[in-house]
Amino acid sequence: xxxxxxxxxxxxxxxxxxxxxxxxxxxxxxxxxxxxxxxxxxxxxxxxxxxxxxxxxxxxxxxxxxxxxxxxxxxxxxxxxxxxxxxxxxxxxxxxxxxxxxxxxxxxxxxxxxxxxxxxxxxxxxxxxxxxxxxxxxxxxxxxxxxxxxxxxxxxxxxxxxxxxxxxxxxx
Amino acid sequence: xxxxxxxxxxxxxxxxxxxxxxxxxxxxxxxxxxxxxxxxxxxxxxxxxxxxxxxxxxxxxxxxxxxxxxxxxxxxxxxxxxxxxxxxxxxxxxxxxxxxxxxxxxxxxxxxxxxxxxxxxxxxxxxxxxxxxxxxxxxxxxxxxxxxxxxxxxxxxxxxxxxxxxxxxxxxxxxxxxxxxxxxxxxxxxxxxxxxxxxxxxxxxxxxxxxxxxxxxxxxxxxxxxxxxxxxxxxxxxxxxxxxxxxxxxxxxxxxxxxxxxxxxxxxxxxxxxxxxxxxxxxxxxxxxxxxxxxxxxxxxxxxxxxxxxxxxxxxxxxxxxxxxxxxxxxxxxxxxxxxxxxxxxxxxxxxxxxxxxxxxxxxxxxxxxxxxxxxxxxxxxxxxxxxxxxxxxxxxxxxxxxxxxxxxxxxxxxxxxxxxxxxxxxxxxxxx
Numbered sequence: 001x002x003x004x005x006x007x008x009x010x011x012x013x014x015x016x017x018x019x020x021x022x023x024x025x026x027x028x029x030x031x032x033x034x035x036x037x038x039x040x041x042x043x044x045x046x047x048x049x050x051x052x053x054x055x056x057x058x059x060x061x062x063x064x065x066x067x068x069x070x071x072x073x074x075x076x077x078x079x080x081x082x083x084x085x086x087x088x089x090x091x092x093x094x095x096x097x098x099x100x101x102x103x104x105x106x107x108x109x110x111x112x113x114x115x116x117x118x119x120x121x122x123x124x125x126x127x128x129x130x131x132x133x134x135x136x137x138x139x140x141x142x143x144x145x146x147x148x149x150x151x152x153x154x155x156x157x158x159x160x161x162x163x164x165x166x167x168x169x170x171x172x
Numbered sequence: 173x174x175x176x177x178x179x180x181x182x183x184x185x186x187x188x189x190x191x192x193x194x195x196x197x198x199x200x201x202x203x204x205x206x207x208x209x210x211x212x213x214x215x216x217x218x219x220x221x222x223x224x225x226x227x228x229x230x231x232x233x234x235x236x237x238x239x240x241x242x243x244x245x246x247x248x249x250x251x252x253x254x255x256x257x258x259x260x261x262x263x264x265x266x267x268x269x270x271x272x273x274x275x276x277x278x279x280x281x282x283x284x285x286x287x288x289x290x291x292x293x294x295x296x297x298x299x300x301x302x303x304x305x306x307x308x309x310x311x312x313x314x315x316x317x318x319x320x321x322x323x324x325x326x327x328x329x330x331x332x333x334x335x336x337x338x339x340x341x342x343x344x345x346x347x348x349x350x351x352x353x354x355x356x357x358x359x360x361x362x363x364x365x366x367x368x369x370x371x372x373x374x375x376x377x378x379x380x381x382x383x384x385x386x387x388x389x390x391x392x393x394x395x396x397x398x399x400x401x402x403x404x405x406x407x408x409x410x411x412x413x414x415x416x417x418x419x420x421x422x423x424x425x426x427x428x429x430x431x432x433x434x435x436x437x438x439x440x441x442x443x444x445x446x447x448x449x450x451x452x453x454x455x456x457x458x459x460x461x462x463x464x465x466x467x468x469x470x471x472x473x474x475x476x477x478x479x480x481x482x483x484x485x486x487x488x489x490x491x492x493x494x495x496x497x498x499x500x501x502x503x504x505x506x507x508x509x510x511x512x513x514x515x516x517x518x519x520x521x522x523x524x525x526x527x528x529x530x531x532x533x534x535x536x537x538x539x540x541x542x543x544x545x546x547x548x549x550x551x552x553x554x555x556x557x558x559x560x561x562x563x564x565x566x567x568x569x570x571x572x573x574x575x576x577x578x579x580x581x582x583x584x585x586x587x588x589x590x591x592x593x594x595x596x597x598x599x600x601x602x603x604x605x
Contacts, residue, residue: 065530
């Protein structure tokens with residue numbers, strides 16, 4: 001099983017790296033806001049995971065429930081469903097706006113092409129006459145892939161991760 | 173009260189239909205809190221949530237905050253979570269460990285059996301003040317079966333055995349899957365909440381009629397659902413090429429009722445012969461070692477899809493979990509979904525179950541979210557003054573006895589189970605406390 005814990009930040013990166021990595025996060029958020037879910041999934045490596053824990057400081061997705069813990073198989077099922085015409089929880093569809101800020105580069109390893117980037121995410125979701133807000137800290141573990149990156153893991157720690165949620169259909 | 177007259181409650185339920193007020197009238201909800209949640213046997217929690225002396229777990233029974241504790245002598249208590257002094261909720265955390273439970277306000281502290289053990293500045297107490305009279309109040313009655321703890325807020329009424337007896341074997345069905353014959357509720361819990369009446373969820377757990385339509389988004393172009401069990405390559409075929417064929421393929425599915433509002437639906441048709449993965453095969457091997465091949469074969473043969481233990485808990489046999497229904501208001505309900513760890517099963521098997529429960533019954537899951545949308549939409553629809561009645565007449569009169577199971581059975585595409593729930597509902601609601 002892969003290591004799921006997020007390492008302590010080591011701030012060693014240069015500002016140039018930060019801008020490139022930040023641009024990648026903005027692009028990822030844009031794909032979600034445009035509901036280009038299949039393109040979003042393509043940002044993940046084949047062994048990539050998308051994880052939204054359900055408890056504060058959750059150590060592992062393997063022994064506690066998670067709001068989302070999708071490997072590529074589950075992610076594909078989720079996206080097939082998001083594209084299905086009879087997904088009732090998306091009738092009407094959600095409209096979202098992500099705001100990504102406070103980006104810090106926690107780890108860089110240029111030789112291996114591994115990067116760990118933390119940021120604050122706010123997502124406003126509007127659907128069926130209701131607007132709600134999600135907020136938290138997210139950590140992306142990225143791998144260099146040609147000129148770009150692949151997501152090995154995206155972890156989003158919502159500030160209210162252990163609360164009771166109304167139904168959620170789209171990724172944060 | 174609605175309708176007035178000498179039988180206001182009976183007037184809300186008729187053969188094959190219930191009045192919309194049952195879901196939409198705040199007065200009916202208030203009466204439910206008093207007459208159903210105020211006295212029925214309610215599921216509280218599982219003993220594994222308080223494994224060691226000093227462990228506690230807080231929840232609500234109806235709208236009553238309670239705390240489940242494990243005392244030094246190993247006994248489990250269900251206590252009203254209310255300081256006997258001025259009324260503050262004593263234990264505020266969801267769960268934890270403490271040798272004393274201390275009120276934040278004036279510092280009164282209680283032992284884990286509820287006994288009052290500490291009062292700051294005791295010299296100020298009234299001359300006849302006796303600590304023994306000021307312990308945390310215990311709920312009037314509790315009962316336990318294989319770790320499942322139930323409580324009744326009424327001192328009198330049907331016994332725990334009368335209530336749980338007919339549905340015990342459904343609890344066994346789940347617990348026996350653990351090689352050590354024990355469950356542990358230690359994998360966290362999913363919480364979802366919706367603007368809808370609690371009975372919408374209660375009715376839904378035994379409603380198979382909605383599956384081919386309500387969960388259409390979970391099937392592929394061939395009508396096959398995603399794999400929901402560890403070891404399965406794909407899920408059940410839920411939708412056929414045309415409606416007539418779909419109806420045909422669902423014909424074999426049955427529902428069962430056993431009184432008290434309890435019931436269950438039969439298993440999802442899956443190819444168990446092909447069920448295999450490293451985790452599942454390892455689990456099966458361990459189970460065979462513990463209980464023998466024949467018994468393991470019996471345990472691993474699915475019989476149950478969902479079980480309802482009326483009024484507040486369901487057990488799912490497919491994506492194994494225990495679901496607790498918590499009414500908050502006439503149009504607001506919280507649900508707690510507990511994955512269960514099969515004690516003695518390999519970690520990989522327990523993770524396999526957990527991984528799939530995340531995508532079937534979390535707030536962000538593929539299955540439950542479409543149900544939630546149906547609950548919300550139903551609550552909105554029931555604001556309409558016309559028609560006044562909700563139809564639950566499918567299969568009315570088609571029930572038949574199942575002597576082998578000592579139950580009454582009907583097609584899972586019918587609404588016999590909902591009618592049985594309303595029979596129990598009327599029984600509770602009519603009777604004055």
